[in-house]
Structure formats: C-alpha cells, structure tokens
Amino acid sequence: MPNIDLSEKLQDLMQRVGISSFKALSRATGVSERQILRLRQGKLKEMRVDVLLKLSPVLKMPLNELVTTFSSVELLQNPATNQELLQEITNLKIEYDRLQLQLEQQREILLKELQQSTLQLLESLLLQWPTAAQKAQENPEFAAVKIVPLIQKPLEKLLQGWGVEAIASVGTEVPYDPQLHQLMEGTAQFGEKVKVRYTGYLQGDKLLYRAKVSPV
Structure with missing residues (x-):
C-alpha cells in the first residue's frame, strides 16, 4: 500500500x-x-x-x-x-x-461539601461578626480587641482543618531562610536574625506564602 x-x-x-x-x-x-x-x-x-x-x-x-x-x-x-x-x-x-456528566455532578457535590464544611468552621464568625461590626459603628469607643477573637478563632480552625500552618508569628525573630522568608527591605545572610512582619503559610510540605521579614 x-x-x-x-x-x-x-x-x-x-x-x-x-x-x-x-x-x-x-x-x-x-x-x-x-x-x-x-x-x-x-x-x-x-x-x-x-x-x-x-x-x-x-x-x-x-x-x-x-x-x-x-x-x-x-x-x-x-x-x-x-x-x-x-x-x-x-x-x-x-x-x-x-x-x-458524572464528573461534573461529582464536582458540584464536592464543591457543595467544601462550602458546607467551610461554613461550619466559620459559623461563629458568620453569626457574631455583623452584630459586633454594628456595635463598633454605633460606639467608636468599642474596643477593637473584643472583635479580634471573632475573626482569629474561626480562621485558626479553618486553617487547621486544611492542614495549613503559619511559618512564624508576627513580631517574632527567626533565622533568615530565603526559602521561607521574603525581605521587605535591606539585606540578610542565611541564618541571620530577622523579624517577621507578615506571617507566611505552609500546607504540609508545600509553601503557600513566604513570610515577609525585615533585618533586626
């Protein structure tokens, strides 16, 4: 042929x-x-x-x-x-x-399950935040520190549920590692002390966001 x-x-x-x-x-x-x-x-x-x-x-x-x-x-x-x-x-x-079609249906089911589980983790924030925000608007002297737990605790639960961990807390001093840290200003050598300005996150072994740091 x-x-x-x-x-x-x-x-x-x-x-x-x-x-x-x-x-x-x-x-x-x-x-x-x-x-x-x-x-x-x-x-x-x-x-x-x-x-x-x-x-x-x-x-x-x-x-x-x-x-x-x-x-x-x-x-x-x-x-x-x-x-x-x-x-x-x-x-x-x-x-x-x-x-x-089956894959699309499964995708929709998984998305709804993710949304529901996320809403459960954020339940206290969803229920209490609007009231706290309204009180803060009505009373300028309302202490902001009272609102922080409403956001912090649900967020910590959500991140924990997804296996996401902070690289370091804001304000802490840590040895500089360019793999984990991003300098906002100045220079630093590997292992030198730097101060965390914005925390970064890891999900297992995967780096999501490097922590932003400044030289001490």
Whole structure:
C-alpha cells in the first residue's frame, strides 16, 4: 500500500480553528505529536478512540467525519470494518459524554461539601461578626480587641482543618531562610536574625506564602 499524506487536510482544519502548527495542535488537545503523525498518514486503525475524542472538538469536526476524512483508502474500501469502527466510536462517545456528566455532578457535590464544611468552621464568625461590626459603628469607643477573637478563632480552625500552618508569628525573630522568608527591605545572610512582619503559610510540605521579614 502506498504511503498516504493527509497533512494538508489536517492543516486546513487547523487553519479554520486558528491552530498554526502540529505542535500547537498537540498542546491544544493533549494528544502526542506521534499520534498526530499517524492521523496525517491515514493510520486511523493504529489510533486509540479516546485520541480521536480529544481531536474532534478542538478541530470542530464530528467524529464520523473525522474518521471518513483521515481513514486510509484500504479502510474506506472495507465498509464492514469502517462501520464497526464508526459504531465503536459512537458507543465510546456516548460513554465519554456520560462520564463527563458524572464528573461534573461529582464536582458540584464536592464543591457543595467544601462550602458546607467551610461554613461550619466559620459559623461563629458568620453569626457574631455583623452584630459586633454594628456595635463598633454605633460606639467608636468599642474596643477593637473584643472583635479580634471573632475573626482569629474561626480562621485558626479553618486553617487547621486544611492542614495549613503559619511559618512564624508576627513580631517574632527567626533565622533568615530565603526559602521561607521574603525581605521587605535591606539585606540578610542565611541564618541571620530577622523579624517577621507578615506571617507566611505552609500546607504540609508545600509553601503557600513566604513570610515577609525585615533585618533586626
């Protein structure tokens, strides 16, 4: 069987959707350039159906048209084989759509569960903060120190529940570590004392925010 080059057909489709190169198509679809090469060579039988499912929406071409356009002559001359492939793609697309819907539903459920658990941790703040804020507005002499626990305790519970830890408390002096600390001014050598101005946070081994510090 002679070699087939369907690169021009693929480039025409890519041009319609604003994709300039095969490498860009690979990035846009998550399909390897080797698989794209097989498509260009008409080697559809050697490609997994899930790869075609990724290419189809990006190229804005229905799966059956994609199969017809990039099938080899040998495949197209065998209607039975072609029909089996199209039926397999149709069945897998139905399953793909079902899984996508299921994934979206699970995502919504997880989001609601996260929101509910967060609201439970912030319950005292949600219930008491509006009243405390109103009292502070009505009475300028209302001590701000009385409001601090309303914010601090729920926040500490929330961070603890998410496994987030402060790198160091504000005002403390610690040995300078550029991996954990960000200098706000001046210079400091590793291990020299610095003062924490704004705390940073770790979540397990992952650094979320470096603590902002100043030289002592």
